[in-house]
Amino acid sequence: MTTAVHTPPAVPALGEGPRDARRPRGEAALSGGLTAVLGAVGLALGLSVIFGEPRHLRIGWLLPLVGVRFDLDPLGGVFIAATGAVSIAVGIYAVGYARRGRWARFPLATLPVFVTSMLLVPAAGSVTTFLLAWEVMAATSLALVLSEHHRGAVRSAGIFYAIMTQLGFVAILLALVVLSGAGGGDAFETIAAHADGLTSGTRTTVFLLTLMGFGSKAGLLPLHAWLPRAHPEAPSPVSALMSAAMVNMGIYGIIRIDLQLLGPGPHWWGLTLMIFGAISAVFGVLQASVATDLKQLLAYSTTENMGLVTLALGAAALLSSFGAPTVAAIAMTAALLHLLSHAAFKTLGFLAAGSVLAATGLRDLDKLGGLARRMPATTVLFGIAALGASGLPLGAGFVSEWLLLQSLIHSPHDDNTLLALAMPLSVGAVALTTGLGIAAMAKAFGVGFLARPRSPAARAAREAPASMLTGMTLAAAACAVFAFAPVLLASTLQQVLAVLPTVGGDAAGPQLGTILRLPGVAGSISPGVLAAALVVAVVLALGIARWGARHRPAAAVAPLWACGADALSPRMQYTATSFAEPLQRVFDDVLRPDTDMEVTHFAESQYLVEKVTYRTSLADPVEQRFYAPVVRAVTTWAQWVRRAHTGSVHLYLAYGALGLLIVLLVAR
């Protein structure tokens, strides 16, 4: 098992090396355009289902025995619409990215297939169709992760991803087979109709297995290990699709199977979701705040945000199982809204990181810097994403995190020890997550884009081409909607909430007007008015300052003060490592960094230092504790089994004969 090295090696710059002259430029446009069109179709279909009638589609001949069955309802619709919206931005972006980078034919051809499979997962109306779409999604995403398979890190990430995603699939497969066996049919409709007859043992088995399978897709702890490996190593449009759309499918599975088909479950289901969510959120953001690889930072931030969504889902389930539907509706709204806003800002974040990668060949924050002058548009766009991810007001993630905190704070817990304990602890977890998230995003933006370039590659950066900027601008516009005008999403969310489990049709959800009001809870906020007030305040302050300065002499220009030294060098700047060092020190027991310092003296004197070498590496502690023993055990077992594989054909024929004999004896 390889460990995550603190300073990852530079990735070879995209666009370097010999250009493949045989590749027509049209391929990139075709693949990207098709992806965008599929996205647009998905968005339109999703919205039409949310506001219109549910749609059904049966194709009997496509799969033997059961056929393919699609049932579209508003819950699936919102996931289809979100995936579609992400795909539009990514498709347009991919045109420019594929031209600038060296994307081979196979991944270019796989991209639209991947998007299609992601659009089909939430549309599936039966277990077989769902599993088929799910597996196509897993396989195509693996092919896309392996786009740059000539690099060793990519192959290692690919193996990790392949094993974990297939183990997750096995868990889901087992769960759904048990469910359809006990539920009397293959279609979700049939299972829902027979759900009351399920024994509690079946329910528990299915819940635990699906939580494992879907949790690993959503990147929840401790099954997150593939995420910070595969997302950074995949090409950036693929990272955006995986991080903003594919992880959502894990959440979709939890909502559809656990909360809708099986629900309402016992109290401990909600509690389990909350615990896993809270741990994932805190651990993810902690790793993000000490990461120095820009894309790895964003990947850990995905774990964090999926943790928050799961926490909100768990809170909604727990609250509704204790008979507090109003607050549960707020938590459910928070979960949905955060899922959607995360899709918006994470798409933008990964696309902006991709244009940095395409321009410099660098993901290492310690080597970046000074991009604000060289790539102004990308800098502003990444800033919007970082603001959204940090959960501050005027950012895309603020409204949903505010809703989540409101639901946790205002949960009724008269004489209920469980709620009285769980809710304040969750508030603490969310607060810690948000605080560390701000540190992580301030680091990513400040160290990566501001100040002076720390390497020649960063100094030579050029702005991204128009199609990449267009894709990013679309994602930024979506971020702006979540930040300033969630009122535009009010009707959509209302339609979805009405069909959602744990909420119930009659419970009054939060009113997402120009002013957000929470019924039954003394809380209201207006992000639009907040933004307008900020603009007015800035204009006023600038105006007053200019008016006050009209009689002052012109400002003098003085050289920078460098404590008497001649010039400031980029090496004097804060790096991502030094920025995160205090945090790393505080969370030493959790992160367990491996730090090594070596001081070399001059041969002439012990008092004169020739050089100081400082090395620090941060491995994922969960990975080391939980995964390493498993991998060791499997390896030992495999070594043992290998003794039976001598390479002799005669022996293998004997094994076959022996096996047949045993089968015949047993089946006698």
Add this chain to the structure above:
Amino acid sequence: MGWIAKIARVGRMVEPAQNAPEATIAPPTGVAGSLQIRHVDAGSCNGCELEISGAFSPVYDAERFGARLVASPRHADALLATGVVTRNMRQPLLNTLHAVPEPRVVIAVGDCACNGGVFAKGYGVVGSVGDVVPVDVEVPGCPPTPSQIITALRTVTGR
């Protein structure tokens, strides 16, 4: 109540103030009794530094006349330079001078700063402070006493 008894027993420590000397130069900020000073050691033997720290100690207490040492030349009105200017410190001295906003005052403290003193014409020496930057006030002595330094500072603070 030990500390009150101690105050009574020790009595007044600070040197009594002399009569104010005649002002040689107008306070750079235009306000009497407010002079922010950045000190630069251009190559001193640290004798002058000891006396400067004595001048700002509770016994001599230069701050009661409105002189303060500050940490950054950006905050300063005056530069307090000591020692001969060595080759290594020539550019930093110039950089520091340029970092002090105008109008500013340069005060050279000690014989070395005024005319090179015992180190004049040394192999690593560029010259006196006056050879590198324009000097407004000179405080002779090797080293000058805290009283002499305070007297020179009072000619600038105007108090």
